[in-house]
Amino acid sequence: MSNLSLNRRRFGVLAAAAVAAPALRAQARPEKNKVSIAVGGKASFYYLPLTIAEQLGYFKAEGLDVEISDFAGGSRALRAVVGGSADVVSGAYEHTINLQSKNQLFQAFVLQGRAPAIAMGVSTKAMPGYKNVGDLRGKKIGVTAPGSSTNMVANLVLSRAGLKASDVSFIGVGTSAGALTALRSGQIDAMSNIDPVMTMLEQKGDVRIISDTRTLKGTQEVFGGPMPAGCLYAPMDFVQKNPNTCQALTNAIVHGLKWLQTAGPSDIIKTVPETYLLGDRALYLASFNKVREAIALDGMLPDDGARTALKALASFDTSIKGDKIDLGRTYTNEFARRAKERYKA
Known part of the structure; x- marks a missing residue:
């Protein structure tokens, strides 16, 4: 072999190594192989990207053993992380703002939902003569768990009608069969919840929807802008100490989001556990079609979405002062940006 071709070969190897080097750096091993994630209502569509990443082995592919x-709701999942029994929350972005107002720094690092996909409805049996939100005064409203994002949406709807949270009673009903039973048996008069529960009640004529954030248009009407929803977030301390772990978690979620962009209803049915269907496959699929556009595309949290969330919370919670919140510390797109490049999401 001539010196010229040997040099060419050497140059080719060196060039390939130079190209591979950043990729190798980007794929550094997670600092923590075992990661525990707390979630409030895993069977709901709000957290579908998490389920997809788990069921299709995307966490394992990133070198993670995820538990x-x-x-019953996002606020309880958050308590598990605050209490130290879990590392990361799969929950609503606005909790990071709430926490900062209490001097606790948590940071969202990958978005799962670009709209809350929460609907609020009144029981057609308990309130057949319902005319407006003012009729809810003194009524029992079911939410996934007190303090969760379903509670936040209900608070927002009430405050716009001049009602305070103390004008109603909030009751935690979870996100699955228990929520259906609570409404149908008359334990509650109205409900703010997620799908598939709300579509199932709506299709059977059990509820009349009065506020809907399952579409981007509905979210714009309720919040006045884009409203980020489900995401992975953790104490800022955890994110700073475990960047490779956060990157691996983000990669798995964004891989799941990419899969969801082209997945058909039959793919979803084959992938999620049977129990998620709540005994009605057709209604589960009808729910999926309703919330499909609420699912994030690339894991990136929009800056204007963070501002919308702060404005919404401050509108009914006097303990949250907009000028005291540093939104830049409530989320980072650093990990999602890398994952988006990798998966062309």
Whole structure:
């Protein structure tokens, strides 16, 4: 072999190594292989990207052994991380703002939902003569868990009608069969919840929807702008100490989001556990079609979405002062940007 071709070969190897080097750096091993994620209502569409990443082995592919603990609502999932029994929350972005107002720094690092996908409806049996939100005064409203994002949406709807949270009673009903039973048996008069529960009640004529954020248009009407929803967030301390772990978690979620962009209803049915269907496959699929556009595309949290969330919370919670919140510390797109490039999401 001539010196010229040997040099060419050497140059080719060196060039390939130079190209591979950043990729190798980007794929550094996670600092923590075992990660526990707390979630509030895993079977709901709000957290579908998390389920997809788990069921299709995307966390394992990133070198992670992920344990997911399911709670009745996002506020309870958050408590697990605050209490130290879980590392990361799969929950609503606005909790990071709430926490900062209490001097606790948590940071969202990958978005799962670009709209809350929460609907609020009144029971057609308990309130057949319902005319407006003012009729809810003194009524019992079901939410996934007190303090969760379903509670936040209900508070926003009430405040716009001049009602305070104290004008109603909030009751935690979870996100699955228990929520259906609570409304149908008359334990509650209205409900703010997520799908598939709300579509199931709506299709059977059990509720009349009065506020809907399952579409981007509906979200714009309720919040006046884009409203980020489900995401992975953790104490800022955890994110700073475990950047490779956060990158691996983000990669898995964005891989799931990419898969969801082209997945058909039959793909979803084959992938999620049977129990998620709540005994009605057709209604589950009808729910999926309703919330499909609420699912994030690339894991990136929009800056104007963060501002919308702060404005919404401050509108009914006097303890949240807009000028005291540093939104830049409530989320980072650093990990999602890398994952988006990798998966062309």
